[in-house]
Amino acid sequence: MKKLLSTTLAVVLSMTAFAQTNFRNITVDEAIELSKKENKLIFIDFYTDWCGPCKMMAKNVFPQKHVGDYFNANFICLKLNAEKEGKDAASEFKVNAYPTFIVIDSNRKVLMNIKGSMQADDFVRKVKNELNPDMSPEKMKERYDNGERTPELVDGYALYTLQSGKEDEGMKIIGDYFNSLDDKQKRSAENFFIYKKYTTDANSPAAEYLFANFSKFDRNIRSDAAETARRLYHSEILKYLSGHIFVTKMYNPQAYEKLRQDIQDAGFDKVYPYQPVFGLIECYAKGDYNAYLDLLESTGDELAKTDFNLILLNLNRLIPVKSDEALKTRTSEYIRSVLHKLEPNTITLIGRVLTSIETE
Numbered sequence: 069m070k071k072l073l074s075t076t077l078a079v080v081l082s083m084t085a086f087a088q089t090n091f092r093n094i095t096v097d098e099a100i101e102l103s104k105k106e107n108k109l110i111f112i113d114f115y116t117d118w119c120g121p122c123k124m125m126a127k128n129v130f131p132q133k134h135v136g137d138y139f140n141a142n143f144i145c146l147k148l149n150a151e152k153e154g155k156d157a158a159s160e161f162k163v164n165a166y167p168t169f170i171v172i173d174s175n176r177k178v179l180m181n182i183k184g185s186m187q188a189d190d191f192v193r194k195v196k197n198e199l200n201p202d203m204s205p206e207k208m209k210e211r212y213d214n215g216e217r218t219p220e221l222v223d224g225y226a227l228y229t230l231q232s233g234k235e236d237e238g239m240k241i242i243g244d245y246f247n248s249l250d251d252k253q254k255r256s257a258e259n260f261f262i263y264k265k266y267t268t269d270a271n272s273p274a275a276e277y278l279f280a281n282f283s284k285f286d287r288n289i290r291s292d293a294a295e296t297a298r299r300l301y302h303s304e305i306l307k308y309l310s311g312h313i314f315v316t317k318m319y320n321p322q323a324y325e326k327l328r329q330d331i332q333d334a335g336f337d338k339v340y341p342y343q344p345v346f347g348l349i350e351c352y353a354k355g356d357y358n359a360y361l362d363l364l365e366s367t368g369d370e371l372a373k374t375d376f377n378l379i380l381l382n383l384n385r386l387i388p389v390k391s392d393e394a395l396k397t398r399t400s401e402y403i404r405s406v407l408h409k410l411e412p413n414t415i416t417l418i419g420r421v422l423t424s425i426e427t428e
Contacts, residue, residue, distance in 0.1 A: 089130040089139045091147040096157050096176075099144045103174045109199075110172045111143035114150045114158055119166040121185035129188045138192050143171070171199060190227070190265070197224050217245060219258045226266065242266045246274050255285045255293075263296050270304045279330065298336045301327070305342075308349045310378050311386040319353060344370040348379070357387050357395055361402060368406065377414055380406070384424045400426050 091113070092099065099110045113130075115122035126147075129135055139145050148154025150163055157163075161170055161178060171180035180198040182191075197203035202211070208225040222245045230238035246254070246262055253259055254277060267274045278300070282293040304327055307313045313324075328346055331337055344367040352360045368376055379386070380403065389396035403422050407415055 088133075089136045089145055091130075091145045094146065096146065096148075099146055100174050100176070102144050106144065108142060108144050109179065110174075111139060111145045111195075112154075112157070112161075112170050112172070113145070113147045114154060114161075114163045114166060114168045114170070115147065116149060116151050116166050122167040124185050125167055125191075129185075129191055132188045135188050135192055138195075169195070171195070193224070194227070197228075212241075217248065219261065223261050223265070239266065243273070251281075255281060257286045257289045260285070260289050260292065263293065267296070267300065268303070270300045275300050279334070282334075294334075297334065298340065301331050301334070301336060302340070305331070305345060305349075306375075306378060309345060309375060310382045311352075314352065315385055321353070324349070324353070341370055341372055341375075344368075345375060352386070358398070361387070361398060365402065377410070380410075380414075380418050381421055384421045384428075387425075389425055390428050396425060396428060 092102075094102070096110070096112070102108075103110050113122075113125070115126070130139075148157055150158035150166060150168075158168075160176075161172070161181075163170070165183045167183070167185060169180070169182045170178055172178055180195065182194060182198065186194065201207060203221075203224050205228055208221060208228060211221055212225050222241060226238045226241040226245075229241060242262060249259065254262075262274055263278050267278065269275060270279075278293065278297050282297045283290065285293040308319075308324065313319045331342060337343065347367060348360065348363055351363050364379065368379075371379075383399055383403065387395060387399045389399055400422060403418060403425070407418065410418060
């Protein structure tokens with residue numbers, strides 16, 4: 069039995085290791101020799117110890133199975149600290165931002181140079197596009213101008229345009245493509261990138277279509293469609309919860325009631341703690357700040373952690389303490405009473421809010 073368990077554990081561990089990106093502990097010169105033998109290009113992740121986005125990629129992207137499968141199959145992968153063992157290589161390849169990801173061939177020619185962090189799917193797609201001659205910026209523009217409108221081209225060209233700082237142009241590419249689709253195409257898996265990557269405005273045509281039809285999307289993406297719709301609804305709710313809608317004088321009772329009703333009709337209040345959120349928003353809209361603090365004290369533990377933290381981080385603008393010393397004292401005391409519930413990095417941010425309130 070012990071032998072069976074140890075064998076099973078070994079298999080599981082080997083599967084886990086294979087599922088991750090295999091960064092080899094070798095030099096660039098050694099990687100070049102291996103690339104000739106294995107007929108692969110060389111992928112190098114240049115990072116530093118202090119780089120936050122580098123740590124995000126290492127923790128959230130490279131361990132994912134589909135990321136590892138792609139990079140292990142196509143590259144000799146290296147991870148080099150640009151300020152330590154990779155300093156000479158960083159100088160050779162003119163790396164001056166972190167993270168920087170490059171691909172070189174066995175002649176040390178740089179074939180790809182990508183800077184910055186991104187989500188796993190976007191990163192893999194970006195690497196593939198950079199190495200595909202048909203997806204070069206010049207070629208994508210030529211294909212697009214000639215009338216080609218495949219999902220892959222539209223996604224790649226829009227992403228390139230947005231990353232080049234041309235936001236209006238990039239979103240027009242997506243909007244024009246969305247408007248050209250029929251209902252079946254709008255609900256297909258190959259076009260789901262429209263909603264997942266480019267739909268951020270809950271009042272946009274794509275968002276409105278998603279809200280009305282997410283239960284009709286292709287079966288294999290239906291749960292993703294529902295989650296994307298929930299995310300968009302929640303982003304709208306956060307505008308109320310943070311006080312943004314109220315501070316900017318954009319609060320409209322009818323618009324809020326419709327948003328709440330839509331969330332309830334979709335059933336999202338059954339899978340997310342929306343009831344205390346609705347209660348706080350509606351209480352705040354009445355303008356009684358002491359009643360709002362009463363409700364926050366009694367229902368705060370029912371809120372999702374991110375929602376609770378958002379409120380705390382905005383209490384200095386949610387509660388007008390400048391002209392009310394008693395309200396100022398109460399707000400300050402409330403924040404201090406919940407500090408023990410927060411994570412260290414959140415406490416640091418809340419400390420600034422507390423200082424802002426107490427020195428008002």
